[in-house]
Amino acid sequence: MSENFSPFIREEVKSFKPYSPGLGIDEIKHKYGLSRVIKMASNENPLGVSPVVQETITRNSGLAFRYPGANNPELCRAVAGHLELDPACIVCGNGSDELIDLLIRMLLVPGRDNIVAFDPCFSIYRLQARLSGVEFRQAKLNPDFSFNLKELLKLVDANTRVVFLTNPDNPSGYAAPASELDRFASQLPHGCCLVVDEAYIDFAMPREHYSMLSFFKNDSNLVVLRTFSKMHALAGLRLGYAILPVILADYMRRIRLPFSVNILAEKAGQAALKDSDFTRESLSIITRGRKFLSVELENLGCSVYPSQANFIMFQPPVNAGHIFQELLKRGVIIRPLDSYGFSHLLRVSIGTREENETLIKYMQEIIG
Incomplete structure (x- = not known):
């Protein structure tokens, strides 16, 4: 009976493709049997709520x-x-x-x-x-x-x-x-x-x-x-x-x-x-983390784009999809840019110092 409504749905809605959010922490934990997952995909503040x-x-x-x-x-x-x-x-x-x-x-x-x-x-x-x-x-x-x-x-x-x-x-x-x-x-x-x-x-x-x-x-x-x-x-x-x-x-x-x-x-x-103390600390964490990740990713052979945001876009020296999947297996979520039309690029949100260092360690393992 519900199919009877189909002729009345607006044409704009019928062909609609919804917004695609990043992968969730619980989803990756379940899929790979992990106890801890670091999410660096959605440009969230790594310090959490003030x-x-x-x-x-x-x-x-x-x-x-x-x-x-x-x-x-x-x-x-x-x-x-x-x-x-x-x-x-x-x-x-x-x-x-x-x-x-x-x-x-x-x-x-x-x-x-x-x-x-x-x-x-x-x-x-x-x-x-x-x-x-x-x-x-x-x-x-x-x-x-x-x-x-x-x-x-x-x-x-x-x-x-x-x-x-x-x-x-x-x-x-x-x-x-x-x-x-x-x-x-x-x-x-x-x-x-x-x-x-x-x-x-x-x-x-x-x-x-x-x-x-x-x-x-x-x-x-x-x-x-x-x-x-x-x-x-x-x-x-x-x-x-x-x-x-x-x-x-x-x-x-x-x-x-x-x-x-x-x-x-x-x-x-x-x-x-x-809460100016929180915003000041957040800016400090992001600024230092952005510089650290830019330098370390370049040292790994990545092409890093200059950023004024709380994330970095880069092109790895090996297949981007491979990097993304291997990081998932290790419990790190970053953002592939296929949906933007850039399958060769990746985006990573700036994390805490420990999260940033973990990402680089795993990138070293994957790139070899």
């Missing part, structure tokens, strides 16, 4: 029966204070994914408007565009994975409503100077937004050289996305925010589901913004 945030969640757990405030005003004020912006510009969401979806549905008319992005890009841009029935155009990155903004601009026309850029980019870790992106934004036609996804901006050095926030007040067509998943280690609580022109923020609040950010995530986010 003790300050853990204590905040525990202290507020009794509030779980309450609905959060509509549009999370306390969290929006906290974010605005942290960034020295007007709270009217801030909209919080159930991860950046929700905000990306809302932007597309708010700004684009199916069958008329289009979105422009690089190839490859964060797959959620493409998936949500397709689900919304919106044309999705892509320009190739330069061979070194830097941004070919001239080619990107060629795809923009009068019906382009959004250009998506991830900076620093995933999976390469490349980051473009904010001044370049500001010039690009000034070339976009009226009614077209430049949406810069800064999920990894906290790991770029110096951050002010790469972040678009310094241009936000002057660029009327700029939207900046941020997340609590990376630096603040709250990936499991699903929390992000958008920084938008006031008029766009107002409309987004109108269409956003009223309680998409739960009350514990809201409290955790506020605590995370105050």
Whole structure:
């Protein structure tokens, strides 16, 4: 009987391929009979959740029966204070994914408007565009994975409503100077937004050289996305925010589901913004680990791409698929990039010192 519904499913849904997450720790433990698995595949903070945030969640757990405030005003004020912006510009969401979806549905008319992005890009841009029935155009990155903004601009026309850029980019870790992106934004036609996804901006050095926030007040067509998943280690609580022109923020609040950010995530986010010791230590761990892995991987004959993120992309001197499988057998999960179209490349998240050293030890064994 359920097959009777098939003719009524939208064509965009019938051919839909869902987002493909990285492998899970329990999955690999079970498959290979391992007692310990190191996950270095999903760009998570290797330090785990801050003790300050853990204590905040525990202290507020009794509030779980309450609905959060509509549009999370306390969290929006906290974010605005942290960034020295007007709270009217801030909209919080159930991860950046929700905000990306809302932007597309708010700004684009199916069958008329289009979105422009690089190839490859964060797959959620493409998936949500397709689900919304919106044309999705892509320009190739330069061979070194830097941004070919001239080619990107060629795809923009009068019906382009959004250009998506991830900076620093995933999976390469490349980051473009904010001044370049500001010039690009000034070339976009009226009614077209430049949406810069800064999920990894906290790991770029110096951050002010790469972040678009310094241009936000002057660029009327700029939207900046941020997340609590990376630096603040709250990936499991699903929390992000958008920084938008006031008029766009107002409309987004109108269409956003009223309680998409739960009350514990809201409290955790506020605590995370105050925990400067944790963010300072996280940045130190990532910076030192990024340098260590880059040097050691190069010593093993790998071609390592420069990164301003909390991960490294590299090409091993032997088959990448072989490296990936052999690491799995030893209990280390990294990310193959077949889904991006790069079967010869691998991506590894920066771990703790012990995790990084373990990875290199196993890589030495495998490469020989």
